[in-house]
Amino acid sequence: MVEKKEVFVQGNIACAEGALYAGCSFFAGYPITPSTEVAEHMSEELPKRGGAFIQMEDEIASSIAIQGAAWAGKKVMTVTSGPGLSLMMEHVGLAAFTETPCVFVDVQRGGPSTGLPTLPGQADMMQVKWGSHGDYEPIALAPNSPQECFDLMIKAFNLAEIYRVPVFFMMDEVVGHMTERVQIPPAEEIQVVERRWSSKPPGQYRPYEVGEDLVPDMVKAGDGYRIHITGLTHDERGYPAMNPTAHDRLVRRIHEKIRRHADALVDIREDGIEGAEVAVVSFGITSRVAAAAVELARQRGLKVGHLRLIITWPFPGRRIAEVARHVKGIVVPELNMGQVVLEVERAVAGRVPVHSVPHAGGTVHEPEVILEKILEAAR
Amino acid sequence: MSTDLYRWADQLQLGTDIDNPVMPFLRQDRIPHIWCPGCGIGTTVNCFARALTESGLDLDKVAIVSGIGCTGRVAGYMNLDSFHTTHGRAIPFATGLKLANPDLKVVVYSGDGDLFAIGGNHFIHAARRNMDIMVVCVNNFTYGMTGGQVAPTTPLGPSQTTMPYGNFEPSFNLPFLADACGAVYVARWTVYHVKQLAKAMQEGLKKKGFVFIEALSPCPTLYSRRNRLGDGVDQLKYYKEKSVQKNGVDTKELALGFQEEIIVGKFVDRERPTWLESMNEHFSRVLGTRYQPWGVTHAED
Numbered sequence: 001m002v003e004k005k006e007v008f009v010q011g012n013i014a015c016a017e018g019a020l021y022a023g024c025s026f027f028a029g030y031p032i033t034p035s036t037e038v039a040e041h042m043s044e045e046l047p048k049r050g051g052a053f054i055q056m057e058d059e060i061a062s063s064i065a066i067q068g069a070a071w072a073g074k075k076v077m078t079v080t081s082g083p084g085l086s087l088m089m090e091h092v093g094l095a096a097f098t099e100t101p102c103v104f105v106d107v108q109r110g111g112p113s114t115g116l117p118t119l120p121g122q123a124d125m126m127q128v129k130w131g132s133h134g135d136y137e138p139i140a141l142a143p144n145s146p147q148e149c150f151d152l153m154i155k156a157f158n159l160a161e162i163y164r165v166p167v168f169f170m171m172d173e174v175v176g177h178m179t180e181r182v183q184i185p186p187a188e189e190i191q192v193v194e195r196r197w198s199s200k201p202p203g204q205y206r207p208y209e210v211g212e213d214l215v216p217d218m219v220k221a222g223d224g225y226r227i228h229i230t231g232l233t234h235d236e237r238g239y240p241a242m243n244p245t246a247h248d249r250l251v252r253r254i255h256e257k258i259r260r261h262a263d264a265l266v267d268i269r270e271d272g273i274e275g276a277e278v279a280v281v282s283f284g285i286t287s288r289v290a291a292a293a294v295e296l297a298r299q300r301g302l303k304v305g306h307l308r309l310i311i312t313w314p315f316p317g318r319r320i321a322e323v324a325r326h327v328k329g330i331v332v333p334e335l336n337m338g339q340v341v342l343e344v345e346r347a348v349a350g351r352v353p354v355h356s357v358p359h360a361g362g363t364v365h366e367p368e369v370i371l372e373k374i375l376e377a378a379r
Numbered sequence: 380m381s382t383d384l385y386r387w388a389d390q391l392q393l394g395t396d397i398d399n400p401v402m403p404f405l406r407q408d409r410i411p412h413i414w415c416p417g418c419g420i421g422t423t424v425n426c427f428a429r430a431l432t433e434s435g436l437d438l439d440k441v442a443i444v445s446g447i448g449c450t451g452r453v454a455g456y457m458n459l460d461s462f463h464t465t466h467g468r469a470i471p472f473a474t475g476l477k478l479a480n481p482d483l484k485v486v487v488y489s490g491d492g493d494l495f496a497i498g499g500n501h502f503i504h505a506a507r508r509n510m511d512i513m514v515v516c517v518n519n520f521t522y523g524m525t526g527g528q529v530a531p532t533t534p535l536g537p538s539q540t541t542m543p544y545g546n547f548e549p550s551f552n553l554p555f556l557a558d559a560c561g562a563v564y565v566a567r568w569t570v571y572h573v574k575q576l577a578k579a580m581q582e583g584l585k586k587k588g589f590v591f592i593e594a595l596s597p598c599p600t601l602y603s604r605r606n607r608l609g610d611g612v613d614q615l616k617y618y619k620e621k622s623v624q625k626n627g628v629d630t631k632e633l634a635l636g637f638q639e640e641i642i643v644g645k646f647v648d649r650e651r652p653t654w655l656e657s658m659n660e661h662f663s664r665v666l667g668t669r670y671q672p673w674g675v676t677h678a679e680d
Contacts (some may be wrong), residue, residue, distance in 0.1 A: 028471075047662050048669050052478050056506040061471035064464060068444070068475025071462065072483065076475075094465055221460035221476060222483050224439040228406070228455055230463035239409060240455060240463075332646050 006183050011038035012176040015105060015169065016045070017184065018153025019077050023192050024103070025051035026074040028065035030058055030084060033117040034173040035107035038079040039146045063088035071229065073195070073220035075157060079105035082124055083114060085131075091134065092166050093132030094346050096254060097210070098206040099216060103156050104128075106336075108172040108284075109238075110361035115160040120173035122284055122360030123336035128168040128318045129313050137252055137258035139265065140168040142284035146180045152310065157312050158193035159265075163257060169236065170312065172335065173283045176365060202226065207238040208250075214257035218372040258314055266319055267310035276305030278377045279323050281344055283309040285364055290333050293370035302378050312340060317347035326349040329377030332355035332371045404428035404438075406458050414451055417603075417611020419570035419596025420450050420517050424457070426594075427488070427515065430580030441484045441584075444473040446498060449598075449657040450490035450516075467497030470505045471517055473512045481655055483673030485511075486582060491532040495551055499531070506560035506589045506650040508654040513583045513590040516553065519598040527601030536637040537606045555630040558647050563588035565630065565647035569595040571618035572643060579645060588653050595641065608638070618622045 009017070016038045019027075029039040029045060039055065046053040048245040056062040059080050066076035072325045081087060085106050093160075095102050109122050110116030128140050139159050143152045160167040198205050198217035202225045208216050219225045232240040238264060241247075258265065271294070273279060278297070282290035287308040297304040307323065309316065320343075324330060329352050341356040348354050355373045359365050405428070414420050438459060445454035447466035454461040462482075464472045468627065469487045477485040487494075494502055494516050505512065521539060522528040529539040532553065533546045542548075554565045564586045568576040576594055582591040597603055597614035608614060617638060625632075626644040633642050652660065655674055662670040 026475065028475060047658075047666060047673075050671060052658075052673050054474070054478060055472075056471060057500055058467065061474075061501055061504075064468045065471045065475035065478075067464075068462070068472040068477075069479035070475075071460075072476050072479030074479045076479075088466055091468070220480070221442045221462075222440055222480050226439070226458055226460055228461045228463070230455060231465055232463065239406075 005186070006181060008177045008179060008181055009146055010037065010177050011143070011146040011149040011171060012107065013041050014149035014182045015153050015171065015176070016041035017291055018150040019103070019157065020045060020049055020051075021150075021184070021190055022157035022185065023075045023194075024077050024157065026066065026069035026076045027051065027053045027078065027168065028056050028060050028062040028069070028076075029078045029215050030056055030080065032059075032084045033082045034176050035079045035081045035083055035105065037176070038105060040108070044315045059084035060089040060091070063091035063104070063332050064094065064197045066102050067091065067095055067098070070100045070102055071208045071221050073159070074141065075101070075195075077103040077105060081107050081109050081113040081117070083119070085124055085127065089126070089127075089131045092138070093134055093136065095166040096132065096136035096138065096181065097134070097231055098229050099254070101160040101164050103160050103167050103169060105169040105171065107176040108170065111124040117124055118173065118360045119286060119362040121335050122170070122172055122286060123361060125170065125334070125336065125339045126311060133357075135255065137255050137313065138166055138168060138313055139163065139258070140170050141267075141310055142312050143175055144168045145175065145286045146182045146285055149175065150184065152180050154190060154192065158191070161193045161195055162215070163261070164196070164218065165258065168191050168313070170284060172285050208234060208236045210253065214253055214260060228309070262314055262318070265311055268316055268319060269308040269310060271306040271308075272303070273305035273307065273323060276326070277303045277328050277329060278374050279305045279307055279327045280282065280333070280370070280374065281307045281309065281320065281340075283340065286333050286335055289365045289367055290331065290370055293374060294369040296367060297373045297374045302374065304374055309340070315343040315347070317343065320344055320347040321349070324351045327352060327354060329353045331355045331357060331370065331377050333359070333360045333365050333373070335364065400432065401428040404431060404458055405456055407673055409456055412456055415600040416447065417596070417599035418449070419611070420453065420518070422570040422573060423454055423515065423517050423576065423594045423596065426577035427580055429577040430584055433577075434584040436484055436584060440482055441486065442476055443486045445468045445487070446475065446489040446493035447524070448490040448493045449519075449522075450488065451493055453488040467493050468501065469493070470498060470501040470512070470514065472624070474505060474510050476510055477510065478655065481511075484583075485513070487512055487514045489516065489657050490523070491516055491520065491553070492530045495553065503556070503560045505648050506562045506591070509561055509563060509588045510661065511588055511653040511655060513586070513592070515580065515592050515594065517594050517596050518553065519596045519602060521598050521602040523538045523598050523601055524594060527598070527605055527639045528666045534635055534637040537602070540603070552589070552630070552634040554633045554646050554669055558590035558630040561589065561651065562647060563649050563651050564590040566645040567593040567595070567633065568643050569618035569622060570597070571615045571622065571643060588651055599602045
């Protein structure tokens, strides 16, 4: 796999390869359909590629074992699906609050509960935005093909390092299991962001001291810094600071470090937005069906634009608001009962009608269903 | 009893400027600590500091991980790389830390509720794997931080805030559990047995594999007061009078009753390949030169 430039693999394998190319050297996970192939591939490859793999006793353990490994200096990830994601939620908050770079892959299936283990869904979108208690700003990406599983996984790791946040990789059963051609560029062409290591010596280093970009530099255990890291509200030294002032300062900063970089975190693939009467906003597997619906609408002479969200969180509200000024309506298909559409509505703020195209999951939309909404929006 | 202790301290003229050998191991800018007078957690920390001194370990390579609760605060006071994680999950965090940098000596220091109720699953699996970490459990039979609720270690009988009519649930025999799951070193002492506890910790720090040390400790504010057991010193008297040292005894015999006999000692000390040793040995055999033993060449990555 390493030497080849072009392979024919399923999304789950492409995701695992993307992680390896991004420098992931520690994986902890727990088997769950439809994500298991990611863990299986990592268990096969990591021992041969300078990394360590462990199958933990559950998702709770997996989601914190990776954080221990991150503080020992590794790039880390875990993978799961809905029920496992629910179990991991407390540690999403730990990663957000202790600013531990890590990647959570969620190969979404139909939910709630055990739901449809072998069939697709996109109903975890709001869970990854809000699922852990307290306030924080996660980053989430949504690939729609095995190629993007590879490419965007590298981006996911890079963003985790740049902003020191938990990054969610929002796949789904179809993207995970579909097999397509994947181009793997030569390693030297792949841009990999390394950890923001502090250059300060022990004694001068403070774990949560920040500069302009509001993201602290990191050190690792074993290097003589004698750091203290806690999930309690903490000050710049990393020490517990149980008072409203320290809490306000810290919670604001972990939001501001993302919000201040909101423009850099916009990643939308746009198609035919210029002059469009209707815009479709989609992400992940649904974007492929939406593209087919857009094509059908165009065949009927409608001017339809398509915005495919690569980064869903933070939500690119400003761009959506701009688009809303020039179209008659916005159509939002997704494999859930209407989650990301809530953010679209918030950004559009009543300027034009927003048409949700919900779907309970288990399969993808029929393009005609989305087409119907496009036609309705154009009327 | 406690007034005797203060008189004794006065006689020895223990001042604030005394050069305590434990101080270099503490984050002095975080003192005073949160523990109640008469609590035994601080005593175990003192033993741990002494064990570290005696161990000769490079303290830059020792990391301590705690969960949540009164004992969960230990990590925050130790002048080591220290991690105060989530409730019950110190062991899996420590597992990741240790595997990612096998050069580290990783110690998990937490309470009985944290390690054996919410964290029980992680404990049994880390012991089964023989993960190379030392787990110190300060067992005070109760949830101190939340105000004295029943724990999986509470003996039959005593009242707790969520067992107001007395506990009717059987409790865990922790050394037996650790032994059955595969721990390579198992010991129990009380905070009365400071020398023995410090020695057990010292041995534990030297030992490769999953080490479990149970340290019985008074909780005078909640457990003792609620059950009319007197103050911390009264519990130390109980430990002194009712403890029987039986090294090597079958761990099945170590169940604890309410204010009954306490068997202390070292019960298990055996050799078993650690998870990391097993992985390296196995992959080297199966994958040959395609495998670079983990932690040997990658420790400095």
